[in-house]
Amino acid sequence: MQGVLSLSAQLKNFQEYIGRLKALVGEERANYIISNSLYLVSSGNNDIAITYANSPLRQAIPFPLYASQLVSWASDFLKQLYGAGARNVWVLSTLPLGCLPGGRTVAGGPLRLCADIVNGQAQLFNSELSSALTSLQATLSGSTIRFIDVYDALPNIIQNPFSSGFLNVANGCCGTGLVEIGVTCTLAVGSCPNPGAYVFWDAGHPTQRAYLLIVSSILHQS
Template sequence: MFAIAAANGGQYPALFAFGDSILDTGNNNNLATITKCNFPPYGRDFVGGTPTGRFCDGKVPSDLIAGSLGIKETLPAYLDLNLRNEDIPTGVSFASGGTGNDILTAQLQGVLSLPAQLKNFQEYIGRLKALVGEERANNIISNSLYLLSSGNNDIAITYANSPLRKVIPFPQYASQLVSWASDFLKQLYGAGARNVWVLSTLPLGCLPGGRTAAGGPLRFCADFVNGQAQLFNSQLSSAVTSLQSTLSGSNLQFIDVYDALLNIINNPLSSGFANVASGCCGTGLFEIGATCNLAVGSCPYPASFVFWDAGHPTQRAYQLIVSSILHQNTTRLSK
């Protein structure tokens, strides 16, 4: 990953993250929601063993990408009460665990919708201009890298459980999700963003919670749930390509996280993993949600697990995923 940082050559002055728990670094901590993780054993492998609100034992992709591109080692949450002024020019995360493209997804969990995250970004721009001046702020906004991860919770939670959405055929719902994502990307572009990486969903049927909910008594990967994710991802990829061709000066890229994680799940021994079906701090056998089951314990060997809890990979799995997608997309570091 250090080669990627060298290739960046300081091209991206900052990194900004939007979307869900894949990129959230603690924005949910002070929200009135149960979708939060600012308590042990979360963060046990983070700097100082601190539970920061990252849905992981350690760093999440927003941190790892920032570090790999030589921007900074961790990406702070914009709503972190301890956010320092010196951290602002190099980027923050606006992502909120549990959110999605569908506003109902955020409402069901009491977290920040994408429009709410965009509003925080606009507030951030004003704060940045006050700190560094309008000219430098505009340069940072237009030349930085933006990440978006959304769709996971819309499919796995809202569509799977909400009667308001279940009446809609999934292909139609997927198209609506992509339309909402496209609208958000246009608004982000309107706010000045030009370089955006749009992440696919995870293979949702292979998450521990997905296996428990839909994988049968043997907890196989739920193929129909993975099929829903694949359909959404295919439509999202096409939409990103279309937007790239229509938004002047933009550099929008679709990033395939689905296959990167599925390859690890299907070939765990080659990556040194011993368990692909259960979360390290949450067995996946009983809990459907994403939070750790504290009764399970603190999990002494997270590096041997692909998943940390019922819905999120471990730091080590994320490291491999980020390494894979960055090396597959090194050419995208040149505009």
């Protein structure tokens, strides 16, 4: 739907990379690099905020069933990643999707701090994902699979933007900041002169400065 690589395609690319790495440094060194690297996996954000919210799936499948299917796919992906040699994996939760400018716009307008229904969906998915990772960790010998909560850090910034030095939390820096996202943020739509003063770059992504604070919070917890 969004022109992204499927999970199977990503795994195929990873296998091809392993082959090139072995040709470059030898099998023993390559196996060491693969098993000792840290892998970051992000799953669920676009599936919930875009695919489910803007397709007939919303009428055909109750969200709890959809969330369970997403978690099942993520678990299968991690098992295959483990089979390819990965041992240290951090799996990121979703962002608070109802707090993003795009989520607030869909829910009724940018003046809403957060859209509770969308955030509830994200929380349900994150809870199931965390439980699945705990079970997976117990079955994959020698693995370290961690659930990394990126959900809670952003609302703290949104609710207290001035304490973090932000001046705008209502919309993104790009264009109107209410609907523009990703490739639609072009020179034609323009952007704010000081992105560092904004929590969000566009309708779906925090700015670099906001991400620095989020990452700092994650590393502090971890």
